[in-house]
Amino acid sequence: MEIGGVSQAKSNRWVVDRGVWSPPVRSAQRVPVSNAHALRTAYVETARLETLLKASQSNVLGIIRYDRSPKPSNGNGLGACPVVCLDLPQFNEPPLAEVWTSTLPVTYHQVEGIHFAMNDEVLFGALQLEESPTTPLDLLTYTGYRRLLIQARALGYPHLLRAWNYFPRINLESDGLERYQRFCIGRHQALAEGLSDFPRTLPAGTAVGTASGPLAIHFLAARQPGTQVENPRQVSAYEYPRVYGPRSPSFARATLRPSNSGSYLLIAGTASVVGHVSEHIGEPLKQTLEILHNLNALITHTEQLHGVAREQWRGQTLFKVYIRYPEHIVTVSDILKQQLPVHTQVLYLQGEMCRSELLLEIEGFLAS
Numbered sequence: 001m002e003i004g005g006v007s008q009a010k011s012n013r014w015v016v017d018r019g020v021w022s023p024p025v026r027s028a029q030r031v032p033v034s035n036a037h038a039l040r041t042a043y044v045e046t047a048r049l050e051t052l053l054k055a056s057q058s059n060v061l062g063i064i065r066y067d068r069s070p071k072p073s074n075g076n077g078l079g080a081c082p083v084v085c086l087d088l089p090q091f092n093e094p095p096l097a098e099v100w101t102s103t104l105p106v107t108y109h110q111v112e113g114i115h116f117a118m119n120d121e122v123l124f125g126a127l128q129l130e131e132s133p134t135t136p137l138d139l140l141t142y143t144g145y146r147r148l149l150i151q152a153r154a155l156g157y158p159h160l161l162r163a164w165n166y167f168p169r170i171n172l173e174s175d176g177l178e179r180y181q182r183f184c185i186g187r188h189q190a191l192a193e194g195l196s197d198f199p200r201t202l203p204a205g206t207a208v209g210t211a212s213g214p215l216a217i218h219f220l221a222a223r224q225p226g227t228q229v230e231n232p233r234q235v236s237a238y239e240y241p242r243v244y245g246p247r248s249p250s251f252a253r254a255t256l257r258p259s260n261s262g263s264y265l266l267i268a269g270t271a272s273v274v275g276h277v278s279e280h281i282g283e284p285l286k287q288t289l290e291i292l293h294n295l296n297a298l299i300t301h302t303e304q305l306h307g308v309a310r311e312q313w314r315g316q317t318l319f320k321v322y323i324r325y326p327e328h329i330v331t332v333s334d335i336l337k338q339q340l341p342v343h344t345q346v347l348y349l350q351g352e353m354c355r356s357e358l359l360l361e362i363e364g365f366l367a368s
Contacts, residue, residue, distance in 0.1 A: 036103040037261040038121040039220070041318060041365055043096040043347050059106035061117040061124040062218065064098040066090050066349055080108040082115035082126040084218050086166050087211040088322075091329045091348035098347065100124055109155065112147055116155065121259060123157040126218040137167065137179055140215055141186030148219060149194035157221040160195065160203040161255045162266040166216045170209030171356045180354045181245035183207060188247035199238040200228060205251025206269035206363050208322050209352030220266070226257040227306065231298045235276040244276070249354070253298055256306055262315060265302060267364035269322070270294050271353060284328040284359045288335045291362050299366070315367035317344045322351040322361045332360055
């Protein structure tokens with residue numbers, strides 16, 4: 001069963017076509033055994049989370065809560081699965097949690113501060129690291145990524161598919177560099193050392209500034225590699241010129257992953273960037289439309305390059321929208337209500353983007 005399953009209605013609409021947005025489903029639905037899956041995700045009511053998990057036939061890989069819960073890991077009634085708590089205020093009502101599930105058997109493991117959940121195909125992992133005067137953000141990031149790569153490989157999941165990175169004061173300057181640039185230095189060094197065929201094996205990525213908290217990283221890795229996908233409208237982030245920092249942002253625009261139970265596309269955080277330049281400074285409406293053009297170009301490119309049919313993406317469509325300023329939520333949500341497919345789930349969060357001029361960012365998950 002899939003927690004908070006979305007409508008299975010077929011749709012040929014995509015992000016540049018008009019459609020009717022449906023709010024997140026808040027009840028559990030039973031899914032036939034033939035719909036077995038290695039990886040799915042859904043947004044469910046936080047208040048009903050434990051009840052829904054007890055009623056579910058799926059196994060939980062990971063839970064992300066967007067609140068200031070004092071218990072970011074286990075021991076909170078949610079079982080042995082990794083639980084991530086992030087200080088990113090929600091615009092959705094009632095509050096929602098993000099739940100990653102699988103109908104395959106799942107085992108749990110913990111080592112060196114990393115919580116893992118694994119099935120026969122994929123691994124979900126999460127860790128948090130505290131900054132200190134002796135461990136600045138670049139060193140902390142390097143340490144965290146080196147640790148997760150080594151442990152994931154030891155468990156048999158050497159291929160990094162997707163990574164989410166959250167830390168406070170992302171645009172604050174420190175000793176001549178923004179904190180995001182310092183984060184990029186540490187991540188680049190760890191991935192350049194730890195990934196074979198770097199940068200062509202970089203995972204899809206997100207880096208967003210939180211209101212408070214440690215450096216929090218959660219990620220997906222797999223036994224078999226995914227396929228890196230880039231956006232024809234954008235310069236690959238790992239090829240950005242040095243004006244954006246001493247080390248380029250080390251992520252792919254998306255990862256396409258075939259599975260025994262279907263394919264899924266993990267879309268990185270996508271902003272109003274064309275080439276490598278931020279567009280529509282100070283204009284949330286135009287930035288939103290530019291992001292939709294970028295998403296459509298990325299998905300179309302994926303379909304054309306890898307022979308995926310548009311109607312294949314009917315299993316799940318979820319987007320997560322990070323918005324810098326609360327006063328822009330109405331503008332952004334009104335556009336997305338018109339443009340996104342009817343079966344889409346959307347989560348709206350307040351967060352800071354990697355460039356101070358960017359007002360919002362959208363990431364996604366598509367499954368067949």
